[in-house]
Amino acid sequence: MSVAFRDDSAELARRLEDDMEAVLNEYWPGWVKTRVKSQDVALLTPRIKIDPKSGKKSKRPTSSFTLNLSGERRGQWYRFSQGLGGGMLGLLYYGEFGNVPNSKTDWAEAYKLARKFLGITREHEKSIEDQDARAARRAKEKRDRDERERRDAEERAAKDAARTYTAQEVFGQSQDLHGSQGEAYLVGRGIPPVETWPWNCSSTIRFHPSLRYELDPEVGRLPAIVAAVLDPFGSLIAVWQIFLDPLKPIKANVINPKVGRGPAGGGAVRIGGDAERVGGCEGLETGLGLWALEGFRMPVWSMLSTSGMMAFEAPIFLKRLSIYHDGDKGVIQNGRILKPPGTNAADVLAEHMAAVGVGTNRNEMPILGDGLDLLQTRNELERKK
Structure with a gap:
């Protein structure tokens, strides 16, 4: 048969x-x-x-x-x-x-x-017998998989909770950004001084004078900018850390000077505070640069990465999001040219916002550049006048 x-x-x-x-x-x-x-x-x-x-x-x-x-x-x-x-x-x-x-x-x-x-x-x-045995094997595999996923989920939840608590501790230990080495670093990158900001940043961006660099214990402690990452309900779930050189207002000479602490998925650093209309971008410095470039007319929230943009969850008060994606190059995969990561992240973000009733608009960024590059270019042109 x-x-x-x-x-x-x-x-x-x-x-x-x-x-x-x-x-x-x-x-x-x-x-x-x-x-x-x-x-x-x-x-x-x-x-x-x-x-x-x-x-x-x-x-x-x-x-x-x-x-x-x-x-x-x-x-x-x-x-x-x-x-x-x-x-x-x-x-x-x-x-x-x-x-x-x-x-x-x-x-x-x-x-x-x-x-x-x-x-x-x-x-x-x-054979029917083999099909029955195969069905039993599949059922056992599913039970084993479900149990493994349950244990993994519990382990991840425990680790995330511990890292969120640590992130809250780090932010609580941090000091005002104004007048600090952290502010000097930002000014050196073309961002206006804190005293010109029409917003009190102490609840969002701070400075830690001696923070342990957890990616390499041999490095020890370094000064760092510490930014609060808030979830859709306004709770601090993680911090974004930019580690600095101990003597100069530049990034630290370590493998990765920008490090997250805590589960940041779905959250953002709310530069400029809360509003019904905000901007959205990747990097922290990019967000500060765009905020200044736009004349501080609306908050610009930093989602910290392309994956952060794709995972962002809008708070209930948000009505419109102005998206500023980085001007990345395209990616070649299996002989095909795919969309640049920044463009792809912006597309996904726009789709997610449409699904929850948040309007969006897009802002083109320079090729291989971002909003901070635009601010630095404007600053240079103004100096030459």
Whole structure:
């Protein structure tokens, strides 16, 4: 008796995603797990970065070859150095053959490889007994997956709560920005002095004279600008820290001088306070620059990154958001040119705002530049008058 063809592509993709660690162990046994922006990420080719100026080694490994282990992009991989990426089926094929599937023949081979890796064959699925056993196995896999996700969620929630508490402590310990080294740094970047701001920034942006640099304990303590990240209800959920040189008003000579503390997803640094209409951008300095460039006529909220823009959640009083995205370059992936990250983030943000009834408008930024670059250009032109 013939057996009707059954499309198992979705099931293969799901089962590979459920067993991501097995794929990694098979092809990249040296992979390590880390946390990036509150998400679990696998570094498939981890290495320790060395600062070219100081010669110091970073404490945390980095890699241009990553796999998302949690969050909305779970199961998505990227090899930025080669402009490649995709889902688990493509990753399995890449691990076996060193390239991504690009033709029908390639994809047929990828599905064949996946069935072999998972212990599935077409003939094995024909009998009723095998189908029953397979259904029981799938049910057990689902129970195991649900339990694993529950434990992971509880662990993440506990860690996020602890980091939020730490962020609140750090902000509480911080001092006024006015007259500090932090203000001198911002002025050096072209942002007007704090005394000219028509808003008391003490509830949002402060200065910490001696904050521990948690990415590398050997660095010790450094002065830092500390900005409060608020959720849609106005609660402090994280802080954004810009670490400074201990002697000069410039960024510290460390691997990454800009570091978040706490789960910032959905939040923003509300530069200029609250209003029914605000601007939205990525960086903190960019937000301050745009706020000044616009004559302080409306608040400009910093969402801190492209992922922060895409995850932003609007408070109930917000009626209109003016979006200022960075002028990034396009990205090449699988031979295709994708939208620049800043443009893509702005598109997603606009869609999310439309879904909750918040109007939006877009503002074009210079190619490979942002709002702070515009302010600096204006300042330079005014000096030449």
